[in-house]
Amino acid sequence: MAKLQVAIDLLTTEDAIALATKVAPYIDIIELGTPLIKSEGLSVITAMKEAFPDKKVFADFKTADAGALEAEMAFKAGADYITILGAVDDATIAGAVAKAKEYNRAVVVDTIGVADRVKRAQEVSKLGVEFVELHAGLDEQAKDGYSIQVLIDEATNAGVPVSIAGGVNINSIADVKKSGAVVAVAGGAIYGAEDPAAAAKALKEALA
Numbered sequence: 001m002a003k004l005q006v007a008i009d010l011l012t013t014e015d016a017i018a019l020a021t022k023v024a025p026y027i028d029i030i031e032l033g034t035p036l037i038k039s040e041g042l043s044v045i046t047a048m049k050e051a052f053p054d055k056k057v058f059a060d061f062k063t064a065d066a067g068a069l070e071a072e073m074a075f076k077a078g079a080d081y082i083t084i085l086g087a088v089d090d091a092t093i094a095g096a097v098a099k100a101k102e103y104n105r106a107v108v109v110d111t112i113g114v115a116d117r118v119k120r121a122q123e124v125s126k127l128g129v130e131f132v133e134l135h136a137g138l139d140e141q142a143k144d145g146y147s148i149q150v151l152i153d154e155a156t157n158a159g160v161p162v163s164i165a166g167g168v169n170i171n172s173i174a175d176v177k178k179s180g181a182v183v184a185v186a187g188g189a190i191y192g193a194e195d196p197a198a199a200a201k202a203l204k205e206a207l208a
């Protein structure tokens with residue numbers, strides 16, 4: 001069954017932990033968004049892992065260089081996963097993967113900004129990453145004509161383990177599931193909901 005990842009794009013540790021507390025029963029992976037980590041620093045990773053030791057904590061670093069160094073920072077702070085950008089040199093991804101092996105953690109490649117996401121997903125999968133995030137970021141989603149269907153079609157054809165991120169919600173979750181993605185990432189559909197727990201529960205049930 002595909003896992004459900006909540007992307008916490010809030011700005012304080014307090015708000016992030018409060019949200020995670022509400023949705024934890026329905027969530028497999030807790031993602032600390034890039035703005036949250038920039039706002040609070042590495043301490044938010046440590047606080048989240050201490051609060052939820054049984055959940056996977058995903059640090060959305062979106063690292064562009066110094067993969068080994070940044071991976072070590074994330075893993076030492078308590079992260080189970082770090083994201084490295086797919087648009088960068090293979091050496092950056094390979095450096096992070098080597099560190100992940102040392103710490104028994106994992107690397108996820110984020111394809112935000114990559115023109116051919118499927119081709120890059122297939123390439124970086126050979127470097128030993130856990131899975132590849134087929135991702136349309138918040139700015140891309142805000143553009144006229146954006147549809148998550150493009151990510152769903154890409155996941156269906158990827159042939160390597162992928163997640164989908166970019167507007168996953170209750171209307172798209174059935175197609176996300178059908179695509180074979182190993183993880184469905186939902187941010188705004190959960191933290192922006194009037195009842196985040198109910199929203200997470202509905203998404204989790206749709207993946208079952």
Ligand SMILES: O=C(CO)[C@H](O)[C@H](O)COP(=O)(O)O
Nearest residue numbers: 007137166167168186187188
């Ligand atoms: O990484 C991100 C932005 O860069 C978001 O966390 C990701 O796009 C998922 O959020 P949403 O479901 O709100 O699109």
